[in-house]
Amino acid sequence: MDIGIVAKNSGLPVSTLRFYDEKGLIHSIGRNGLRRVFDDNVLERLALIALGRQAGFSLDEIASIFTDDGPKIDRHQLLRKAEEIEKTIKQLTSLRDGLKHAAACPAATHFECVKFQRLLKLAIKNQRRARE
Amino acid sequence: MDIGIVAKNSGLPVSTLRFYDEKGLIHSIGRNGLRRVFDDNVLERLALIALGRQAGFSLDEIASIFTDDGPKIDRHQLLRKAEEIEKTIKQLTSLRDGLKHAAACPAATHFECVKFQRLLKLAIKNQRRARE
DNA sequence: ATGCAACTTTAAGTCAACTTGAGGTCAAGT
DNA sequence: ACTTGACCTCAAGTTGACTTAAAGTTGCAT
Numbered sequence: 001m002d003i004g005i006v007a008k009n010s011g012l013p014v015s016t017l018r019f020y021d022e023k024g025l026i027h028s029i030g031r032n033g034l035r036r037v038f039d040d041n042v043l044e045r046l047a048l049i050a051l052g053r054q055a056g057f058s059l060d061e062i063a064s065i066f067t068d069d070g071p072k073i074d075r076h077q078l079l080r081k082a083e084e085i086e087k088t089i090k091q092l093t094s095l096r097d098g099l100k101h102a103a104a105c106p107a108a109t110h111f112e113c114v115k116f117q118r119l120l121k122l123a124i125k126n127q128r129r130a131r132e
Numbered sequence: 133m134d135i136g137i138v139a140k141n142s143g144l145p146v147s148t149l150r151f152y153d154e155k156g157l158i159h160s161i162g163r164n165g166l167r168r169v170f171d172d173n174v175l176e177r178l179a180l181i182a183l184g185r186q187a188g189f190s191l192d193e194i195a196s197i198f199t200d201d202g203p204k205i206d207r208h209q210l211l212r213k214a215e216e217i218e219k220t221i222k223q224l225t226s227l228r229d230g231l232k233h234a235a236a237c238p239a240a241t242h243f244e245c246v247k248f249q250r251l252l253k254l255a256i257k258n259q260r261r262a263r264e
Numbered sequence: 265a266t267g268c269a270a271c272t273t274t275a276a277g278t279c280a281a282c283t284t285g286a287g288g289t290c291a292a293g294t
Numbered sequence: 295a296c297t298t299g300a301c302c303t304c305a306a307g308t309t310g311a312c313t314t315a316a317a318g319t320t321g322c323a324t
Binding site (some may be wrong): 134135146150164165166168190246 | 300301302303
Binding site for chain 2 (some may be wrong): 044047048051052055075076079082084098099101103104121122129
């Protein structure tokens with residue numbers, strides 16, 4: 001596959017694909033003249049990268065999941081990530097609930113609303129935790 | 133309040149507070165010599181900013197929430213953010229499940245594992261949907 | 265055989281949200 | 295009165311994830 005085809009099939013710009021290649025997140029299986037040639041499985045890999053990105057992982061973190069060939073099986077690391085994600089989920093869930101409430105709350109200003117006050121306190125707590 | 137006190141009480145570095153001040157997100161009520169003097173209510177404001185940040189608002193978006201008389205919060209905008217967060221939660225949930233499974237999966241490489249394949253397919257679907 | 269769309273490289277630019285550095289001021293505690 | 299630690303400004307630097315520009319090469323459809 002030419003890089004343009006990969007771009008079309010993955011929805012990513014070619015510049016991003018080259019960037020990922022340079023970073024070692026994906027690999028071409030060779031060249032046709034100058035041109036990179038990719039195997040079909042690069043799409044699977046890109047899907048995994050996309051998944052990780054959307055979950056908030058940095059490219060470096062994602063890169064560390066890939067070893068020689070195929071995703072690494074550091075099961076302990078995977079579990080730690082899973083727990084991290086679990087925490088994030090909980091945090092986002094209360095945030096979502098808070099926002100939903102705020103959107104529906106009848107109080108004239110949100111500062112008069114007890115739930116909103118709680119939401120603010122939660123935000124401060126999260127901020128403090130993030131900075132440590 | 134001196135800026136250092138605000139920093140201590142909010143958990144933010146003074147550099148960030150000056151930056152927010154410059155951006156117009158917070159305001160000092162005056163100066164003591166050179167020094168900015170802040171009112172207590174700046175802490176409430178910072179909490180609101182923290183909340184906004186965590187909900188995925190940019191600083192510019194947050195700035196537009198603060199008007200001449202009190203913060204005016206667009207309930208519709210809140211709902212949209214809540215829905216965005218909802219989507220992220222769903223993604224994180226499948227990622228978490230995928231990781232948990234991967235940690236326990238006996239398959240030699242994850243690409244041989246049916247569950248992992250399902251996870252990838254889901255990722256690709258989400259990716260595709262996000263693009264359109 | 266040739267035109268050109270699609271590829272190539274390298275370097276620099278962009279954006280948000282801060283952080284850091286240099287050089288200077290000053291309120292307040294001893 | 296003096297010291298000093300906390301403040302000040304302004305400019306430049308940082309990070310992550312890309313994007314864009316410039317200048318060159320080439321596979322392939324006609």
